[in-house]
Amino acid sequence: MAKDFVKRSENYSEWYNELVVRADLAENSAVRGCMVIKPYGYAIWEKMHDALDQMFKDTGHVNAYFPLFIPKSFLSREAEHVEGFAKECAVVTHHRLMNDPNGNGVVVDPAARLEEELIVRPTSETIIWSTYKNWIKSYRDLPILCNQWANVVRWEMRTRMFLRTAEFLWQEGHTAHATREDAEAEAKKMLDVYADFAENWMAVPVVKGVKSPNERFAGALDTYCIEAMMQDGKALQAGTSHFLGQNFAKAFEVQFLNKENKLEYVWATSWGVSTRLMGALIMTHSDDNGLVLPPKLAPIQVAIVPICKSDEQMREIDTKVEPIINALKAKGITVKYDNRTEYKPGWKFTEYEFKGVPVRLAIGPRDLENGTCEVCRRDTLDKITMPIEGIADHVEQLMEEIQANLFKRAADFRAAQTRKVDTWEQFKEEIEKGGFLLCHWDGTTETEERIKEETKATIRCIPNDAIEEEGACIYSGKPSHRRVIFARSY
């Protein structure tokens, strides 16, 4: 049990903030709104990065890198795009500092003002499409399937570690296609990749769907998304994939000659997930004892803690543990054997538990006598004592069990917190309890905005698997053909 750790039920957001810091994932930095991702937190992101990167490559994508700075004029080329991002851009205006004539350190050199100001990228569509213009002449140049891993800056008013920071890490895929169909298929394919990753690596169940026009990415014709439910019942957008139509191609005059020797505008997509996924991971699985990690993303999958009364006994345990470590490593399992003497076993138990290590093994004098070892799994906190013989096989199996159990637990929770609501009165009542509300909606932005104003709930998405059924809009009573998901969100 971790001391002085606030419970989820008492104050969910404080629980989250404290967890991030105490589990050594990240900390606040000297720069407002920006965080330092600490080694343990970064190790988790790195695992996400590696798995996603492989999935992108398996679907034919290649990595590239585009500049951090974007000429101010580029941003205004696409009208909706600039409107969406203008309010949160960091702007570089000068390129030199000088000694303050009054002796107060350094100041901006007024003589070094940039001819054209530079925007620190909030996203890279504009710089990338200005580049693609030079890459694309013929249908033979298509498709272009590029991804980049980068940092972006969005000057946010209110920030929370991982969920919303002024600077964050992400990947952004930017693809160019010859036909509308190809581009739409690409956007949907990448959404499937994201859903696959969320569910099979993060063990986070997600709803695939399309955003309402109101929630659409600035400059897109359609925004597809995966939505996850956190333990407080709020929704979290975990990834988005956009069908951009020909908007950027037109803004940057990217045309190609088709087989009929006619000029056509290129069709585009973009898609991204960010370090926000860390927030989703934390808020889906963790409990009042700290972080809970799915084995596939845990930097340390097994922690081994020796319990002993003397140096001699420690050496005995070291010897006993060595083959276990080797057997686990041979199975590709990441092990940490912690035989530091400055911490007591109890301290280590709490520590690894707090950091979400999926499995802990403990070996003490009793085990030495019996040839046994204590196995504790993080998801259920169940402890059993079993023979050391065959322990690696057992642990390997446990990894799969824990991974599956975490997903099932989250899926069950989501199912229990998802319900159909058919009247406005009921809606106002139910939205207070959190969770996803499946409701009919008349399809208008006006209704959506009204509902948001009155209840703070937004349409998270129109689910792909929504059943066609006739109904009446929860708010206006007008006809509707399918239910959409309403929820309060991060």
Add this chain to the structure above:
RNA sequence: CGGGAUAUGGCGUAGUCCGGUUAGCGCGCCUGCUUUGGGAGCAGGAGAUCGCAAGUUCGAAUCUUGCUAUCCCGACCA
């Protein structure tokens, strides 16, 4: 950009109303001994220009003024 609050060793805080010894405590850190099956105990030790600047005073963490920074609540958002 509106409304509210706070600023004291690495972290959390007491003291501020009502000015007066060496700025107290907990956690953490260092040393030593004893410990080790769920965050060990004892002893000793290091660490603070009390956010910054000016003012009032014999004397300021404490009172006054100005500045700065941060946090919370709104508008904005992956």
